[in-house]
Amino acid sequence: MTSTPLIELRSASFGYADRKVVDGVTLSQGPGEVIALLGPNGSGKSTLVKGLLGLSDHLGGDVKLFGTALAKFRDKPRIGYVPQRHSLSTSVRVTVREIVETGRLPLRPWWRPSGAADAAVVDKALDAVGLRDREREDVAALSGGQQRRVLIARALAAQPDVLVMDEPTAGVDVANQRILADVLARLAERGTSMLIVTHELAALSDVVTRIVCMNAGHVDFDGSPTAYAAGHRRHELGDGHHHSPSADEREPGLAAIVTDALPSREVRRG
Amino acid sequence: MGDLLSLDFMRQALIAAVLVGLAAPLVGAFLVQRRMSLIGDGIGHVALAGVAVGILTGSMPVLTALVAAVAAAVGVELIRAAGRTSGDIALAVMFYGGIALGVVLMSKSTASSGNLTGYLFGAILTTTSSDIVVFAGLAVVVVGVTWVLRHRFFAVANDEEYARAVGLPVMAYNIALSVLTAVTVVVSMRVVGLLLITALMIVPNATAQLVSRSFRSSLVWASLIGVLSAVGGVVGSFYAETPSGGTIVLLAIATFLVVSVVSGLVTRARRAAHERAERHDHEHGPQCGHQAIPHDGHIDYLHDGHRHAAHKDHYDEHDEHPHERPHDDHAQPEEVSR
Ligand SMILES: [Zn+2]
Ligand SMILES: [Zn+2]
Ligand SMILES: [Zn+2]
Ligand SMILES: [Zn+2]
Numbered sequence: 001m002t003s004t005p006l007i008e009l010r011s012a013s014f015g016y017a018d019r020k021v022v023d024g025v026t027l028s029q030g031p032g033e034v035i036a037l038l039g040p041n042g043s044g045k046s047t048l049v050k051g052l053l054g055l056s057d058h059l060g061g062d063v064k065l066f067g068t069a070l071a072k073f074r075d076k077p078r079i080g081y082v083p084q085r086h087s088l089s090t091s092v093r094v095t096v097r098e099i100v101e102t103g104r105l106p107l108r109p110w111w112r113p114s115g116a117a118d119a120a121v122v123d124k125a126l127d128a129v130g131l132r133d134r135e136r137e138d139v140a141a142l143s144g145g146q147q148r149r150v151l152i153a154r155a156l157a158a159q160p161d162v163l164v165m166d167e168p169t170a171g172v173d174v175a176n177q178r179i180l181a182d183v184l185a186r187l188a189e190r191g192t193s194m195l196i197v198t199h200e201l202a203a204l205s206d207v208v209t210r211i212v213c214m215n216a217g218h219v220d221f222d223g224s225p226t227a228y229a230a231g232h233r234r235h236e237l238g239d240g241h242h243h244s245p246s247a248d249e250r251e252p253g254l255a256a257i258v259t260d261a262l263p264s265r266e267v268r269r270g
Numbered sequence: 271m272g273d274l275l276s277l278d279f280m281r282q283a284l285i286a287a288v289l290v291g292l293a294a295p296l297v298g299a300f301l302v303q304r305r306m307s308l309i310g311d312g313i314g315h316v317a318l319a320g321v322a323v324g325i326l327t328g329s330m331p332v333l334t335a336l337v338a339a340v341a342a343a344v345g346v347e348l349i350r351a352a353g354r355t356s357g358d359i360a361l362a363v364m365f366y367g368g369i370a371l372g373v374v375l376m377s378k379s380t381a382s383s384g385n386l387t388g389y390l391f392g393a394i395l396t397t398t399s400s401d402i403v404v405f406a407g408l409a410v411v412v413v414g415v416t417w418v419l420r421h422r423f424f425a426v427a428n429d430e431e432y433a434r435a436v437g438l439p440v441m442a443y444n445i446a447l448s449v450l451t452a453v454t455v456v457v458s459m460r461v462v463g464l465l466l467i468t469a470l471m472i473v474p475n476a477t478a479q480l481v482s483r484s485f486r487s488s489l490v491w492a493s494l495i496g497v498l499s500a501v502g503g504v505v506g507s508f509y510a511e512t513p514s515g516g517t518i519v520l521l522a523i524a525t526f527l528v529v530s531v532v533s534g535l536v537t538r539a540r541r542a543a544h545e546r547a548e549r550h551d552h553e554h555g556p557q558c559g560h561q562a563i564p565h566d567g568h569i570d571y572l573h574d575g576h577r578h579a580a581h582k583d584h585y586d587e588h589d590e591h592p593h594e595r596p597h598d599d600h601a602q603p604e605e606v607s608r
């Protein structure tokens with residue numbers, strides 16, 4: 001593998017139709033990095049990852065995935081997307097394995113049935129998240145944390161080069177958060193690159209190698225977890241910054257380390 | 271049955287019943303999954319306008335119905351994709367416009383009102399053999415295409431956003447499913463009728479949900495129930511001198527009612543007989559240190575002298591002779607797992 005960045009943004013903007021939610025973000029992720037993307041609700045972190053996946057509109061700047069411009073990027077399964085889902089309950093009965101198997105579909109033409117190689121990769125993905133012994137259970141019967149791991153396994157089944165996760169620990173109880181963090185730690189040990197949108201850094205602090213913090217569509221911190229703990233402490237205290245976006249977030253203490261020179265703006269929700 | 275099969279029209283009718291009984295629930299499964307159960311009904315309304323145009327112009331009503339239904343199917347997906355709040359109203363205008371146009375045009379033709387009833391509620395025994403050949407060919411195509419694409423339809427219906435993110439052509443699969451629905455509606459109109467076909471697409475799936483543990487097995491069950499209802503309904507309608515469509519649908523609904531009562535009893539018995547293990551801080555796995563014991567196609571983990579087996583979101587107590595243990599304390603397990 002070369003050292004081409006997996007994800008490379010230069011003054012990139014994303015949004016919906018003409019409305020910019022993410023504005024002028026510069027960011028690059030190298031192989032093996034596990035980045036936590038923090039920020040209050042409406043700061044644009046979800047819109048940013050959706051932009052990488054083609055789910056929100058690219059409104060300006062340069063975006064490259066694995067060295068290819070976003071508009072020309074076709075090898076979508078290389079990005080393993082783990083969406084935020086509050087529940088996997090469906091109108092029909094679906095087993096854990098059936099969900100994970102869908103991760104293989106984009107890798108083969110529509111007319112080719114799944115083969116032994118597909119089954120082996122699905123087995124491995126289920127093992128990686130510790131759900132092999134529940135593969136025949138109805139997904140709706142699993143706990144929230146287990147359902148989150150099903151979605152991680154589905155993404156792993158495509159053998160992606162980077163995992164992009166949207167709030168993997170949100171709404172998961174503490175015991176299950178620990179199991180989830182162990183799963184992510186095992187993946188990180190194997191060299192899996194990850195971009196994790198999250199509110200709850202504490203649960204993932206052992207896994208993360210770099211922290212990017214967004215506010216109001218801009219990046220206002222990008223550095224190591226140590227630097228974050230030392231210089232960006234306000235974000236951690238009481239987690240107030242990440243749970244309730246409010247005006248008092250832009251106090252001088254924070255402004256001093258804001259790396260983005262643009263004037264602050266209204267926090268947008270959605 | 272032997273003397274039934276010696277009747278030419280009966281043999282044709284049974285072939286049509288098998289094909290429709292197979293195709294309708296198979297396509298319907300994905301409509302249920304997408305929570306669009308009633309869309310076939312709307313498409314059927316528009317197909318009636320096609321039938322009327324065919325009768326008036328003296329061309330084959332099957333073909334004109336097919337054109338109208340496929341156009342409606344594509345329209346449904348385009349309206350859905352636009353995602354406007356007025357989408358529902360657009361669909362209503364299209365569906366009711368279709369059936370109203372059909373009824374008005376029919377009244378201008380020389381065809382009797384019995385003819386209209388035949389299309390609305392099914393009249394398999396009066397269908398010409400050239401029509402049966404066309405229907406059979408189309409039904410085979412529907413079953414084949416749906417079977418080949420079933421994993422993709424499943425993935426798109428299960429999580430459309432994810433499917434789009436990994437590069438599956440979501441819109442194309444949605445339109446394909448919609449067109450397959452339209453073809454199924456037209457193929458079934460002489461057997462079950464335009465107003466009843468949706469029941470044959472949906473009810474066998476509702477029954478299958480009660481007895482299957484995976485989507486894969488529910489497809490098989492739904493098709494089986496569909497074929498049995500369709501064949502049973504055609505034979506029954508011959509002896510009872512009732513319309514085939516209504517008879518088929520009543521049979522499918524009776525099956526659903528019987529199966530839901532039985533499965534309710536079975537579920538209750540299972541819940542009473544299974545024993546939940548105490549709550550755990552960790553999940554067992556290859557690394558956890560507890561000894562893994564393969565057991566009846568699954569794995570038990572040895573934990574402080576007893577065995578745990580994964581079940582739903584918790585662990586069950588297992589041992590070598592599961593039925594010799596008393597299961598008294600498994601009645602109030604719900605709180606323990608949370
Ligand atoms: Zn254990
Ligand atoms: Zn135990
Ligand atoms: Zn249990
Ligand atoms: Zn066991």
